[in-house]
Amino acid sequence: MDIKKLAEQFKFYRRFGKSGWNIYRDEHQSDKPIIEFRNRELKHPLFLRRKTSDFDVFKQVIYNQEYKIHTGFDAEYIIDAGGNIGLASVHFKNRFPNAKIICVEPESGNFEMVQKNTKPYPDIIPVKAGVWNKTTYLKIIDSSVASWGFMVKETAADDPTALPAVSIGDLMRTYHFPRIDILKMDIEGSEKEVFEENYDEWLSKTRILLVETHDGMRKNAAKTLFRALDKYDYQLGTSGENLLIYLNN
Incomplete structure (x- = not known):
């Protein structure tokens, strides 16, 4: 992973803890078609399709809380x-x-x-x-x-x-x-x-x-x-x- 992506992954870690680290890692490194996000901010887990616009929507709605x-x-x-x-x-x-x-x-x-x-x-x-x-x-x-x-x-x-x-x-x-x-x-x-x-x-x-x-x-x-x-x-x-x-x- 390049320095820019690593820095962004740390931002996700600071925002969500381990679950933030994991969702960023899974989006960029996993071979699973569907990835899962669990965090205490949400009562139930979320699911994203990897390598689609889903992760961008996640950043807008969950990470940035628009x-x-x-x-x-x-x-x-x-x-x-x-x-x-x-x-x-x-x-x-x-x-x-x-x-x-x-x-x-x-x-x-x-x-x-x-x-x-x-x-x-x-x-x-x-x-x-x-x-x-x-x-x-x-x-x-x-x-x-x-x-x-x-x-x-x-x-x-x-x-x-x-x-x-x-x-x-x-x-x-x-x-x-x-x-x-x-x-x-x-x-x-x-x-x-x-x-x-x-x-x-x-x-x-x-x-x-x-x-x-x-x-x-x-x-x-x-x-x-x-x-x-x-x-x-x-x-x-x-x-x-x-x-x-x-x-x-």
């Missing part, structure tokens, strides 16, 4: 839109043990990891779907990017590659959410469509938005978000790569 935000209340209803492999949902569940969490992810390989990582937490509900502004069907666009960058577009129901899409309002009705305490959204540009229409029914019942906008994938995605927010009273901040929006609902 979703460790100030709430001022004990969140009970959380939606993780664009769940990837479920790490944000696991983070929120360990921070807010009484929360009911919906983790939505459309891509099959990622969704299998969502199921694996969230299985010990009965109040995390995995949903294999895309997030859109209505009930419809989507297809994944092969954008030649890592597994955390899948984009989608609308398609016909009889498309053999079609997958279901749900709106945030659909999710609230199906799982009986009276409100959304935290809505984390990282959906690779689809936030543009989500905030174009049919958003008032759920946005008016949302307390905190954590949104990563992707103007490089969907032109004017951020502008569409702020246009939707225009009639709401909110405070704006950032957390890592995310916009952090406190809504005074």
